[in-house]
Amino acid sequence: MATVCITDLDSTGILELVTGLGEPSYRAAQLEQWTYHGLASSFDEMTNLPKQFRHRLAQDCRLHTLRPVDELVDRRGTVKTLFALADGETVESTLMTYSAGKGRSRYTVCVSTQVGCPIGCPFCATGQQGFVRNLSRGEIVDQVLYFGRYLRDQGNGGRDDSTPPAGHITNVVFMGMGEPLANYDTLWKAITTLNAPEAFGLGARSMVISTAGLAPQIRRLSRERLQVGLAVSLHAADNALRTELVPVNRRYPLEQLLSACLEYVQRTGRRLSFEYVLFAGINDSIRHARLLASLLGGLDCHVNLIPANLTADSSFRAPTRDAVLAFHSELRNRRVRCTLRQARGLAIDAGCGQLRSRYAAYAPGREQLQPGDGGL
Ligand code: SAH
Ligand code: SF4
16 A cells, blocks of 8 residues: 555545544644645654654655655756656656845746646657656645755745745746646645645745646636636647647637636636747747737737747757747737746756656656547
């Protein structure tokens, strides 16, 4: 039987574990506090728990699901970490540091939600690795806790009375490996844990889910209580091209996708973002910019333009600087709110799935599905 992991449990699960081990129920709150507020890395650090109980926990359970196996840091403070999971699979996460003025920084963690991805976008390193499995609640949450500890240990995120519950992590974006909305239930459990004041305590508005465009799940998201942000990876404004770039478009073409987006905006009163990655000679012409402007006309949204970040063996090419600027100004002239986003971490292969693809041999013996497999 697999060893139970604390971050895979919700508050009720922790309570059952604690009382099942014969301890009073208030110890559950202490254990939860140490895990999320205290960012403990071992049961031994939980000094207000009796030594016997800590020993028992260490014997019967694990505190975290992840083991860091590689880390790359660049000069701007972007940290990319490859984690091994209990079954030998690997995922990666990135910590990005931004200046927030007055000497303060913002810390954004980019989190993976699956091992591989079932969507199979041809430009994406993760998509090319095929789909392996969904991550668990703990495997998702632990990526954030890891960087909370990382910042604390660097002296940036020390906990004291003035420290917010979430330490110094200011944002979490679900834009790492995998399609978050294809692992909806577990993603939502992880978000609930990250948000709960008694757990990690990060505001829902500080989290953003990025999706390839699963229309029914977008509709479901619009009915959730927590105000988590949404980014939709569009990349093309006509169905034929989008089906090539984001194959799930065959299942949920633009009409269905945009009608789900409209429902999201109307129900939540929140603006959503569209991600548009520019590829040379494919979707980066003025004609494409006009098509995009007319597709989005009337929808309360924001477009993030991102020049493609490609691995050496990709058949896609990055756009020229001129093409990017021309595309940007065409959208602005047509009153589309948009920003040009700098890809972060290029120097350390921080693009989606690129570190992991170097470690493809790390988990021998698992069946590799083909891109596009995985039931979607
Ligand atoms: N599966 C989700 C979230 C993970 S991918 C989604 O597709 O939205 C996060 C973002 O990285 C997406 O917008 C995706 O299109 C983008 N991306 C993937 N490969 C890229 C590449 N080579 N260059 C630039 N952006 C890329
Ligand atoms: Fe999956 Fe997103 Fe990569 Fe497409 S871009 S393969 S949806 S992770």
